[in-house]
Amino acid sequence: MSSKKDAERPEQRKTSFSRRGFIRGVGIGGALGTGLLEREATAAPAAGKIVGPGPVAISLTINGKTQNLNVEPRVTLLDAMRNQLDLTGAKRVCDRGVCGSCTVLMDGKTVYACNVLAIDAQGRKIETIEGLAEPGKLHPISAAFWNNDAQQCGYCTPGFVMAAKGLLDEMPNPTLDQVKHGLAGNICRCGTYMGLRKAVLEAARSPRQQGGKNG
């Protein structure tokens, strides 16, 4: 326990690291075990044109609609959606790709929106929870969550619903073990896992989910 005079160096962070560095470094290791992101990580785009650091005009395709916006290249898809497009269903919780609260579908695959740069999401088909059903209507997965009380505070719920959607699109009739594996990339703090297990199994049995991929 020593006493010393020391000026803090603003650029140096003791225990954290930059988001962009994390996204680059997460690679396959960070994605494995979550059941998410695997293909995304290996399909990182090759070096393209250099943009930034100031805001860049981009367009995103979200829930079938084209959205034009200006973002700095460092802005994540999650922050662009939440702060600029008022799409607040996806939540920012860990901001480090571990909790799944910001899960969306990109070209049909589940991704953590906090781990995708907005500029890298151009040209991809992005689906968020807002696009699952018209206001006032419930997608069968959301309905199954309600039926099985798979929510308490509800902050993780949109992420779980989207993770369940990604899972069921790929695997329409999962076993309980497959549900547990498929949702292992999401965290709930209120402890709704019992309801979640039942909800996903019920959603898998619902006619609309069985009827089509985009149900």
Next chain:
Amino acid sequence: MANTPDYSWPPMEARKVIGQRVKRMDGPAKASGRARYSSDQNPKDLLFAIIKTCPYAHARVTDIDTSAAEKMNGVMAVHINAPKGTEIQWQGTEVATVAATTEDLARDAAAKIKVEYEVLPHLVKEEDLAAAGSHAKAAGERMQGDPDKGFQEAEAVSEGTYGIPMQSHVCLETHGEVAYWHGDQLDVWPSTQDVTRYAGSLSPNLKLPATSIKVEMDYIGGGFGSKFGPDAWGEVCAILSKKAGGRPVKLFLDRKTDQLIAGFRPSAFAHIKLGGKKDGTLTAWESKAWGSGGFPGGGSPPLPYILADLPNRQNYTSVSVNTAASRAWRAPNNQQASLLTCCAIEDFAAKIGMDPIEVFKKNLQYAPKARQETYAYQFDKAAELADWKKLWKPRGQNGPGPVKRGLGLGFNAWGGMGHNSNCRVTLHADGSVQVDIGTQDLGTGTRTVITQVAAETLGLPVSAIKLSIGSNALPPDAASGGSTTVGGVSSSTRKASVNALVKLFAAVAPALGAQPEDLEAVDGHIRVKGSPAKTLTWVAACKKIPAGGVISEMGVTDQRNPGNLMAAGAAGVQIADVSVDIETGVVKINRYVAVQDCGLIINPRLAESQVYGAVIMGISTALFEQRVFDQQTGAMLNPDMEFYKLAGIDDVGEIIVHMDIRPENDKRGVIGLGEPPAIGICAAVSNAVANAIGVRVPNIPMTPDHVLNALEGRTA
């Protein structure tokens, strides 16, 4: 003087809505992503605030220069939290806060603030009491009964050291608010467990009357005891809005800062000596406990837990460490007390070679009289559900293979008396019904419970009730903490609904040719008791309310005069069934049984969800959670969610919840449920691990290193 109406709950068999497994009223909003939390509020011209925090555990600010940040384009306001000369006592302390047009700009600006520190000596670890030096303060000895005589009479004495480190709440929505200071008015969207009193807490330092502060919150992303007042950052957020010329400001802590300064559960460690007879009767307890709630130090858990009348001598030492202050966490100090007590009892049972259930039951004489029978019943019920007789083996006799199965016990007690609450029920002439309470729904199902009580009382379906909560413009409620909400709001809603009905009956009675007191509200009708033919539909009855008028009645819950609608004193017993791989140290939950009483249950579906959730949170704590500090640097090593581990969907095994709703519990009225089932999990899991592997793993969490160290007889 008018007679007081009969507010008592309808008898169990007569209830139509209360007791039903009604689905969560806000379920569709949450499951469709349309529920708007305070952190989702995006008012026009919103600014984003970022806090620059201190990286040191103990330091003095010797200089701070915000000029570079203030000059940046897009930076609208800067506030210095810790001016030159401030002594900082924990890492993460707010030094300055910046509001800018984008979050990234605010972060850039915060990085440009230059702060110089004189770094001072720190202590960030408290597990080794001997190393705490002057940071430790003994609270003195306490004694009850005659422990010396008890130890003289003892035929066996067991000793052990047990502990639970600090854990973080990790509310998924971090702490914070959106504030909009326009003119003489402040609008706030906080994330709080106390909508009613938030304005009053903000008011003094902002020098703004509480009546000029509008507080609204529709949803909260977790609180667990850590989100009552506005906190310093809540005030700063409002100040920044004012400084920025009246633009709204969003300030929600980033995950790291939230982990560092927004609360945690205090640690507790104890060396415990238990004496007793060979038949299992305990005769004396002696404990030396210590722990920390951060810089302010800690307070002793209530020991011996539940068995408070066991003759005992105990002392407690509070350790002040250089971390932020702890906060209430779902049953403050009870998880700790249950762990320390139940582990000591199971170690005693192992010492005399007795089934621990028998030892617990043998000693219920030391528990509060009113709950003794309940615990006895619950131990048996839990044992039955866990298949204890078949699966439980004496400690360390769990087969030859590397994977050992074990069972262990924990128990809980909590008050849960309802808080003060005011409810207004308004009946309109068109038959619509509005219920207003300034409470909040933490995800516990408060909206649903209020709606069910109003529907039951008015003889209507839940769909006929329109409910407003989450605003300080509504009749005042109180903080949702200590499992007090359900008792408070169900009582006030019941009373307001009955009071409104009394008025409606008076308006309707002439049309039915009856006296008001002869009427009842059933199945959407107002009818004459005993003459079902004399009836009016609800809508027709409400038409008797004079045109343009309403019936609007209050119901008041006063904790000092609770009546027969609510009560205090919940009890529960839990059993963990685990498998431990003695080669890898990995602990897995096979099954977990929770038997819980909470009086009259308004919605069994939501009550079960509360217990599932409490148990899962506890399993997470027992297996994974610990705030890890580095004494060398004074830094927390896991202020995140990668290395501060939480249980996932596949980590919690199978959970069996049994609500103890026998009539003798039901007749006590409504008792809160948030806390009680959250107590006892660490105890049950620790005991199950000890039962499986034959040695005690002293400290939570049951991580592989802790388990392997215990197996190899290492102490750290």
